[in-house]
Amino acid sequence: MPQNTWEQPYDSQNRWDALAYEHYYAWMDVTMAAKRAAVVAHFLSDPGARIADMGMGSGTATYTQGLLNPDTHVIGVDINPTSVAYASEKYALPNVSYMQGDIENILFGPNELLDGILDSSSLHHVYSFNNYSRGHVRDAIRNQVEQLKEWGILVIRDFVEPEDRMILLELPDNGDVELLKQLSLTARGLEQWENCGFFMDEVPAKNPGTRLFRISAKHATEFVLRKDYQKDWETEILEEYTYFSQKEFESTLEQNGLRILFSAPTYNPWIVRNRFRGKFKMYTEDGKEMDYPPTNYIIVGQKIPKTVGTRLLEKRVLSFDTPSFLQFSSYRDTTTKQVFDCVNRVGTVQDIIPYTEKDNRLFVMIKHAYPRPIVNSMPRGSHNIDSKHYSGYVIEQIAISDAPTAVVESTQKRLFATLGISEMEAENKEKWLTYYPSPGGINEQVSSYFLSLNSLHKNTAIDAAISHFQSSGTSRVIDIGELLRVAQIWGLPEARLELNLYFLLKKLGKSIDPWVGDNEIHIETGSVQNKINLQDLLDKPKDTRFAPTTEQAGFLEHIRSRFVEEKRNRDESTSVIASNDLEFVIPKTLSTNTVSVFPILRDSRDGEIYAMIEERHLPVPQIQEGSSKILTTHAFRLEKNITTFHEMEHFISQEFCASEDSISHLGESYFPSMGITPEKVYPYIVSDASMTPPKGYHAVSLRSLFENIEKLRDAHLMVAIMRAVHELGLWEEYMGRR
Secondary structure (H helix, E strand, O other): OOOOOOOOOHHHHOOOOHHHHHHHHHHHHHHOHHHHHHHHOOOOOOOOOEEEEEOOOOOHHHHHHHHHOOOOEEEEEEOOHHHHHHHHHHOOOOOEEEEEOOOOOOOOOHHHOEEEEEEEOOHHHHHHOOOOOHHHHHHHHHHHHHOEEEEEEEEEEEOOOOOOOEEEEEEEOOHHHHHHHHHHHHOOOOOOHHHOOOOEEEEOOOOOOEEEEEEEHHHHHHHHHHOOOHHHHHHHOOOOOOOOOHHHHHHHHHHOOEEEEEEEEEOOHHHHHHHHOOOOEEEOOOOOEOOOOOOEEEEEEEEOOOOOOOEEEEEEEOOOOOOOOOEEEEEEEOOOOOEEEEEEOOOOEEEEEEEEEEOOEEEEEEEEEEEOHHHHOOOOOOOOOOOOEOOOEEEEOEEEEOOOOHHHHHHHHHHHHHHOOOHHHHHOOEEEEEEEOOOOOEOOOEEEEEEEOOOOOOOEEOOHHHOOOOOOOEEEEEEHHHHHHHHHHOOOOEOHHHHHHHHHHHHOOOOOOOOOOOOOOOOOEEOOOOEOOHHHHHOOOOOOOEEEOOOOOOOEEEEEEEEEEEEEOOOOOEEEEEEEEEEEEEEOOOOOEEEEEEEEEEEOOOOOEEEEEEEEEOHHHHHHHOOOEEEEOEEEEOOOOOOOHHHHHHHHHHHHOOOHHHEEEOOOOEEOOOOOOOOEEEEEEEOOOOOOOOOOEEEEEHHHHHHOHHHOOEHHHHHHHHHHHHHOOOHHHHOOOO
């Protein structure tokens, strides 16, 4: 066996020769293809930015980052000289370099600070190969933050430690049982023999052909994440994947001066479909089926000045002793006698999309780190099903109100002046899209205006007076492809920007980058019923069935609260640097979670894909455009007792008489109207030849919905159409290019 040349303590994971690494990386690159594109999407980098890929392994993520962002310089770092040599030879690009180094240490001095740092599946190596030490991970994070420029981004993609509790793990009575028993004796193989392994107790099985084990949630997670990596089992069991909980990750980054832009467990759909589903189940000790453990965890932090806020949160509820900002009204359906409650802000809203084209790339101007504290309002009995946490500083479109007041007009002029847009340029904007963010109860119509400019100003601070917090963030000029990759992996929290980006690409006849990651949607073929031409639906006579009423449905709860902007100090204390009183609404009895379901099926006769959409009557479109008729996707407010993905998907299965295997996520969750409500929407696709959609649906070709999307009004439906066309790889076909 060759002499080991690694530095301790990492030499125990050495695979000894170049050929062994070639085989290892070839296998790893296939399994992690989705990961690479997903991870690099977190860097919205400016030209000239320097980004380090810490613990790069094969170098594929380093290479992908350099390929996707040719204006940046990417540096791959790994402690293993064989990895550095391998990547240097196989993944060479003019804007990519590789170096050997221990990612726990300072590698870049004060004169070579970085704009971004990526730790992708690397910090658990620092933890494992330093005697399972959390302290070494904290040291690595502290030193990496020191190597970041102010406003630089740190992205950690690794694993997250579950809640400390005992659970029940059910396995088929096959080889996995013996593997679990082996792991229970050999886990933490770098420790002394007496400290290896973990507690596990077999209990009577619940179902025939299965075995049931009482085990900690942590060790159950460790097992199911690694059980299929048996080819390198002896090396894999040396590592412990999970070392920090989500709360500990967030606290550690905040203590080091980072603002948490995003933090969430993530699920690789390929792994869930091929390695989790049908291979095991987890239950609480009282027998309630649990969600699968996340396949990974991602946290994105930004290094900020000491005077800038770390997060926004709801501090206290206030009384309504001043005039209300939100306005309420109720309407009765004179046909069904049902009463609907609506809420609105004064005036309508305009989305402004300044854009320019350079070197065959399309760029848009957006707001970056704009404060939207309502996303962090207290849950009030609603469960955060996907465990996404935000700082409250978000990426969103530039938006203005068209309310005809001197104050608003002054604010608009200040905003355009800040963005470097003249009044003459602003007058040339074109209205291309109109929609309702959440027409079931939010009486708000948004019009999107697209503004073609020869050039766009970059990284300009937005007047703090616009948001009434310590900062209103900055304007940024970003490549559309980068923004859509962000939308697909952790979501532009409000989907309005995403919808506008899709429409701009469609309007200008542009191609689109492939969907990030694995396409988990399988389209069933069957006999499609209730087909109808989209234009026939749109041409139906107007309906004005709603009449104002003083009776209220009692659906909405109106809340006024004080939101504060906090700065977290190194000693874990916090300081309030700004506050603002805001109003918002939530359902009185239901949760703030909405599930949006897009049923699709390929017709066995003509081969076309059809979507089952709903024709509804709601007061909002009648108020705004004179007819109550609106075409929507199927959206349901969830009961508060639905707290897991498993329960949400079971609910969809029951509503559509479809198998749970036919249900797929349609991208990430989003907030439809962050300025009015903390409602979060979970979009799904259902494709089951035997499903039965709710009454009142129509089957319309997906192609015609895409081609005529500007004629639609329901934002949930419009987002579902664009995401489905993108994820299914139909963009080029529907644009008429193949």
